[in-house]
Amino acid sequence: MxxxxxxxxxxxxxxxxxxxxxPKPVVIKLATLAPKGTTWxxxxxxxxxxxxxATKGRVKFRIYPGxxxxxxxxxxxxxxxxxxxxxxxxxxxxGEIFPDxxxxxxxxxxxxxxxxxxxxxxxxxxxx
Numbered sequence: 001m002x003x004x005x006x007x008x009x010x011x012x013x014x015x016x017x018x019x020x021x022x023p024k025p026v027v028i029k030l031a032t033l034a035p036k037g038t039t040w041x042x043x044x045x046x047x048x049x050x051x052x053x054a055t056k057g058r059v060k061f062r063i064y065p066g067x068x069x070x071x072x073x074x075x076x077x078x079x080x081x082x083x084x085x086x087x088x089x090x091x092x093x094x095g096e097i098f099p100d101x102x103x104x105x106x107x108x109x110x111x112x113x114x115x116x117x118x119x120x121x122x123x124x125x126x127x128x
Contacts (some may be wrong), residue, residue, distance in 0.1 A: 026059045031069035031078070032088035041065045044088065048106065 030048075034040035041063070063075070069075050074094040076083040093109060095102040100123065108115045118125035 023058070025057055027062055028069070028085045029062045029083070030086040031067075031075045031084050032055065032091075033066040033067045033072065034088065035066040036122065041087065098126065 024113070030044065032040065032044060034044070044061075044063050044065075048063060052060050064084075069078060072089055075084060075087040075089070076093060076097075079087055091102060091105045095105075104116075104120065104123070110119065
């Protein structure tokens, strides 16, 4: 009888121990105007797949393609309010955030690709 009680006590204590909980994956919500099936969208889905694989499922992307989250200003506002975590933008909206970035869009300003690389490398820290 005593052994049975001891066994039941030990056995029931196993259920009282917390099970090792798997942490919930981090889900990054990303919006883009690029429609599903386009090169841009396909690259985003490929990136999401690589990140999921590299993090063993701990980081995932939920991609909202085709402007379903609104136009670029809407996406930016949703990022500011925390509804979205990321967005893919054109130079127009990036120029509103950081006007100096528009220099990369000017035609015939650079004499060579080396000059483009030089300017981009100098601007990149401010763009990140």
